[in-house]
Amino acid sequence: MVLAGNMVATPPAGGHRLILGTVAQTRQEVQQREQEAGHHLTGMRVFRRWGEPLFTADQQWAKKTGHVVFLSIKSRRTNGALISWRDIASARRGSPLQKDMLRQAAQIKRFRAVVYVVFNHEPDAKTSRPMGTPADFIAAWRHLVGTYRAAGVRNARYVWTLTGPAFGASAGNGLTRADTYYPGDAYVDDIGADTYNWNTCHSSSGAWQGPAELLEPQRRFGLRHPGKGLMLLEWGTVEDRARPDHKGEWMQNLTRLLATPAYRQYRAVLHWDDRFTKLMAGTTCDFDNRTSAGAQSAWRAMAAAPVFSARSACDIGDCPARRRRSRSAYVLAAVAAATVLAGLVTVGLRRRSVRHVRARPASPVK
Structure with missing residues (x-):
């Protein structure tokens, strides 16, 4: 079956396998994380702002060494200026924004390997709301994907990615908040979520949430779109002061959960922490897998688990x-x-x- 993006989705050889990865912008970051995991980490999550080169020598190295690039492109310029989704959606031939998209398309084509492209991840988050409405986002997503395709891009998979809570938050009329941002099956290859167990790090009223509880809304959304893969493009858990071993157990439970038949729609799981970004410096929200011996041990076991044995896009059917x-x-x-x-x-x-x-x-x- 040919999906949007001109690729074929076939059952992965050898059964249910997922890509395991992490946020890493450079070769050094990948190698450091792999050393800690004691294992190859296939997925490499890269963040770019609008106008930045999409690929550097680090991503070329990743391609040659058996890594798969997950590329996020934000509608924000390198100087911090926002680009409205409505402007992207209405960009016409010859306009600066349309030329930008054509340059992006050319870079993706020249990469000559499967690239998982995310346009403006977490459009439902508070930081993205100044860029426009859900309808504006949908129009911008469709225009960007349509521009890439018209330019001959055939090696991209488009991963629509929201915050985890959006899949469970009601928008009325039987719809979730995620539904209001969905561009449609013809423009999406995979459905991504950024899902975290925050516990009380954001608020004293917060509660510990297990993997099954957190993933269930996204899983149910995916069942309504059976031709699409599901991905955790960001995930993490904090420590539990009341139970020192709780973080390691949480990661073990995630590994077991994703290996079950009910989660066969999942294709990639990429861990996130702010070790290199420092986005959460000064907070108690520490998602680093080195926060305890139990977490480190669980991370190494996770990297070696058979369910995370996918080593290429082909292994997950792309x-x-x-x-x-x-x-x-x-x-x-x-x-x-x-x-x-x-x-x-x-x-x-x-x-x-x-x-x-x-x-x-x-x-x-x-």
């Missing part, structure tokens, strides 16, 4: 190269079949002609 080979195979098979059929028809006609000649009475001699 393989454009395989699609090209299969198309060629179909063409060759069709040509071969036509040649054989033509040969059989020719032989049949010759035999019929011989039988006809033999059965014809001899012409009278004059």
Whole structure:
């Protein structure tokens, strides 16, 4: 089945496998995290602002060393200025924003490997609301994806990514907040969520939430879109002061949960912390997996778990190269079949002609 984005989704060979990864902008960050995990981490989450080069030597290295790039592009310039979604949606040929999108498309094409593209992750978050309404976001998403496709991008998978709570928050009329931001199945390949167990780090009234409780709203949303993969493009848990071993148990439970048949729709799980971003410096929200010996041990066990053995986009069913080979195979098979059929028809006609000649009475001699 051909999905939006011109790729084929096929069941991953060997059963249910996911990509495990982490936020990492550079080669050094990837290698440091892999050393801590004691294992290869396939997914590399990269954040870019509008106008920045999408790929550097670090992502080229990642491509050559068996890593898969998850690329987030924010509608915010490098100087911090916001770009409204309405302006992106209405950008026409020759306009600066349209030229920007064409340059992005060219960079993705030149990368020549599967790239998971996220336009403005967490549009429902408070920091994104000045950029526009849900309708504006939908229009901008569709225009950006349409521009990429028209420019010949065939190696992108489009991962629509909201905050985890958006999948459970009601928007009325039986819809969730996530529904109000959804661009439609034709423009989305995978459904992503940024999901965290905050406990009391944001508020003293917060509560400990297990993986099943946190993932269930996204899982239910995914069941309404069965042709789409599900992804955790950010996840993390804080420590529990009341139970020192709770963080490690939480990670163990996440690993077991994602290995069950009910979670077969999930394809990628990427851990996030602010070790290199310092976005949450000064808060008690520490998602680093080095916060305790139990967390470190659980992270290493997670990296070695069979369910996280996917080493490429092909392993989770996203393989454009395989699609090209299969198309060629179909063409060759069709040509071969036509040649054989033509040969059989020719032989049949010759035999019929011989039988006809033999059965014809001899012409009278004059």
